[in-house]
Amino acid sequence: MLDIKWIRDNPEALDEALKKRSAEPLSATLLAMDDKRRAAIQTLQDMQSRRNSASKEIGAAMAQKNTELAEKLKAEMASLKDAMPAAEQEEREAVAALDDALSRIPNIPLDDVPVGKDEHDNVVARTIGQKPGWNHPAKEHFEIGEALGYMDFERAAKLSGARFTVLTGPLARLERALGQFMLDMHTTEHGYTEVSSPLMVRDEAMFGTGQLPKFAEELFRTTDGRWLIPTAEVTLTNLVSAETLEQEKLPLRFTALTPSFRSEAGSAGRDTRGMLRQHQFWKCELVSITDAESSIAEHERMTECAENVLKRLGLHFRTMTLCTGDIGFSARKTYDIEVWLPGQDAFREISSCSVCGDFQGRRMNARYRGKDEKALRFVHTLNGSGVAVGRCLIAVLENYLNEDGSVTIPDALVPYMGGITRIERAS
CATH class of the missing domain: 3.30.930.10 (Bira Bifunctional Protein; Domain 2)
Incomplete structure (x- = not known):
C-alpha cells in the first residue's frame, strides 16, 4: 500500500506511475479524500478538546458559586456529547474510505521498468x-x-x-x-x-x-x-x-x-x-x-x-x-x-x-x-x-x-x- 504522505508530496509522480500502468490519475481524488479525513479528525479533536476544557471551567465556576455560568457550560457539554457520536462516525467513515481507496492502488514501478501496455x-x-x-x-x-x-x-x-x-x-x-x-x-x-x-x-x-x-x-x-x-x-x-x-x-x-x-x-x-x-x-x-x-x-x-x-x-x-x-x-x-x-x-x-x-x-x-x-x-x-x-x-x-x-x-x-x-x- 502506498503512503498518503508520499502521495501528498508527490501527486504528479503518482499519476505518472499510474499512467505507465495504463490506469487513470488518482491523486486529486485521493487528496480530496485525505482532506476530508483530516478535517473530520480535526473536528473531532476540537470537540474533545472543548469538552475537556469546558469540564474544567465548570469546576471553576462551581468553586466560584457562579451557577449561571456553570449551567451554561453544562448545556454546552450536553450539546457536545450529543454531537460527538456523529463526528466519530464521520471520522471512521472518512478514514475507512481513504484506506480502502489506497488498498486498491497498485505499486509504483521502478524507473528502469520498460514502459508498455501488455x-x-x-x-x-x-x-x-x-x-x-x-x-x-x-x-x-x-x-x-x-x-x-x-x-x-x-x-x-x-x-x-x-x-x-x-x-x-x-x-x-x-x-x-x-x-x-x-x-x-x-x-x-x-x-x-x-x-x-x-x-x-x-x-x-x-x-x-x-x-x-x-x-x-x-x-x-x-x-x-x-x-x-x-x-x-x-x-x-x-x-x-x-x-x-x-x-x-x-x-x-x-x-x-x-x-x-x-x-x-x-x-x-x-x-x-x-x-x-x-x-x-x-x-x-x-x-x-x-x-x-x-x-x-x-x-x-x-x-x-x-x-x-x-x-x-x-x-x-x-x-x-x-x-x-x-x-x-x-x-x-x-x-x-x-x-x-x-x-x-x-x-x-x-x-x-x-x-x-x-x-x-x-x-x-x-x-x-x-x-x-x-x-x-x-x-x-x-x-x-x-x-x-x-x-x-x-x-x-x-x-x-x-x-x-x-x-x-x-x-x-x-x-x-x-x-x-x-x-x-x-x-
Missing part, C-alpha cells in the same frame, strides 16, 4: 541454453502423458471438473521428484529456510500481500471464511506481519513446496487442454524479507536462484523484464522466466520473480529497526517461483521426448526417481 512490450533480459537438437516431431505434454498412460484428464474431470489432472506411476513420481529437487536446491545451495505453513489463511494475510480486496474473484474461499492460498507467497511473507525485526538479522529467506489454488477467473478458453492452467498445482516458492538498501540486489539474486533450477535440468529458457502494463499489483519490478516448450513451439512462463519495495510491508505493518536508528522502517519484500512444478514437468516431457515416445529423465532428477532414467509406455 506482454507484447516485455523485454528479453537474457536467453540461456539451446532448443533440443533432435529431429523427430515435437508433441505437447498432454499427448505425451496420455500416450505413456500416466496422465488422465477424464478421471480428473470426473472427480473435480475442468482444469485438474490425475498423474499416476512414474509421472506422479516425476512431479514429486521435481518438487523435492527444487526444495533441496534452494535450502542447501541457495540459503533459503524451508517452511511448512498453512494452506488456508485469514483475510488479513491475503490483504497483506495484496490479493485482497481487489482480486477476491481469483481466489477460493472456504465456508468458514478462510482462503485457500493462491501461492505460498501469502504465508511466507506474512510470517513477519505485525512484527519488528532487527536489521542485522535481514535478509530472511524462506522457501516452501505447497499446492496453490486459483479460480482462473477470466481465463475461459485459454490453455484449456493439459496442465498449463490448473485450479490446483504444486509450486516451490521463494520469499525474501530485506531492508530498503538490499532489495534490488536481492531481486537479482532470487531470479538467479530460480534460473539455476532450469540450468541444472538442461532446459532452454529466457528471462524477461516485464513492462509497466504487465507487472503484478504489488510489484515494483518483475522478471518472468519463460521455458521453451517444443510442443507449443513457444516460450511459456514458469517463474515470476518480483521486488515489492515496502508496499507489502506497509500493508502487513512489518517493520525493522536499524542498529543506530531510533525510527522504524517498513521491510521490503520479494517473492518468486523457484519454480512452478507442473510447468516444469511439462517442460521435461516435451524437451526430453524420445522418438519412440519414451521420456528421458534429466541427470539431476535420477536420484529422486530411484535410479529410473527413462519413462516408457505403460504395459
Whole structure:
C-alpha cells in the first residue's frame, strides 16, 4: 500500500506511475479524500478538546458559586456529547474510505521498468541454453502423458471438473521428484529456510500481500471464511506481519513446496487442454524479507536462484523484464522466466520473480529497526517461483521426448526417481 504522505508530496509522480500502468490519475481524488479525513479528525479533536476544557471551567465556576455560568457550560457539554457520536462516525467513515481507496492502488514501478501496455512490450533480459537438437516431431505434454498412460484428464474431470489432472506411476513420481529437487536446491545451495505453513489463511494475510480486496474473484474461499492460498507467497511473507525485526538479522529467506489454488477467473478458453492452467498445482516458492538498501540486489539474486533450477535440468529458457502494463499489483519490478516448450513451439512462463519495495510491508505493518536508528522502517519484500512444478514437468516431457515416445529423465532428477532414467509406455 502506498503512503498518503508520499502521495501528498508527490501527486504528479503518482499519476505518472499510474499512467505507465495504463490506469487513470488518482491523486486529486485521493487528496480530496485525505482532506476530508483530516478535517473530520480535526473536528473531532476540537470537540474533545472543548469538552475537556469546558469540564474544567465548570469546576471553576462551581468553586466560584457562579451557577449561571456553570449551567451554561453544562448545556454546552450536553450539546457536545450529543454531537460527538456523529463526528466519530464521520471520522471512521472518512478514514475507512481513504484506506480502502489506497488498498486498491497498485505499486509504483521502478524507473528502469520498460514502459508498455501488455506482454507484447516485455523485454528479453537474457536467453540461456539451446532448443533440443533432435529431429523427430515435437508433441505437447498432454499427448505425451496420455500416450505413456500416466496422465488422465477424464478421471480428473470426473472427480473435480475442468482444469485438474490425475498423474499416476512414474509421472506422479516425476512431479514429486521435481518438487523435492527444487526444495533441496534452494535450502542447501541457495540459503533459503524451508517452511511448512498453512494452506488456508485469514483475510488479513491475503490483504497483506495484496490479493485482497481487489482480486477476491481469483481466489477460493472456504465456508468458514478462510482462503485457500493462491501461492505460498501469502504465508511466507506474512510470517513477519505485525512484527519488528532487527536489521542485522535481514535478509530472511524462506522457501516452501505447497499446492496453490486459483479460480482462473477470466481465463475461459485459454490453455484449456493439459496442465498449463490448473485450479490446483504444486509450486516451490521463494520469499525474501530485506531492508530498503538490499532489495534490488536481492531481486537479482532470487531470479538467479530460480534460473539455476532450469540450468541444472538442461532446459532452454529466457528471462524477461516485464513492462509497466504487465507487472503484478504489488510489484515494483518483475522478471518472468519463460521455458521453451517444443510442443507449443513457444516460450511459456514458469517463474515470476518480483521486488515489492515496502508496499507489502506497509500493508502487513512489518517493520525493522536499524542498529543506530531510533525510527522504524517498513521491510521490503520479494517473492518468486523457484519454480512452478507442473510447468516444469511439462517442460521435461516435451524437451526430453524420445522418438519412440519414451521420456528421458534429466541427470539431476535420477536420484529422486530411484535410479529410473527413462519413462516408457505403460504395459
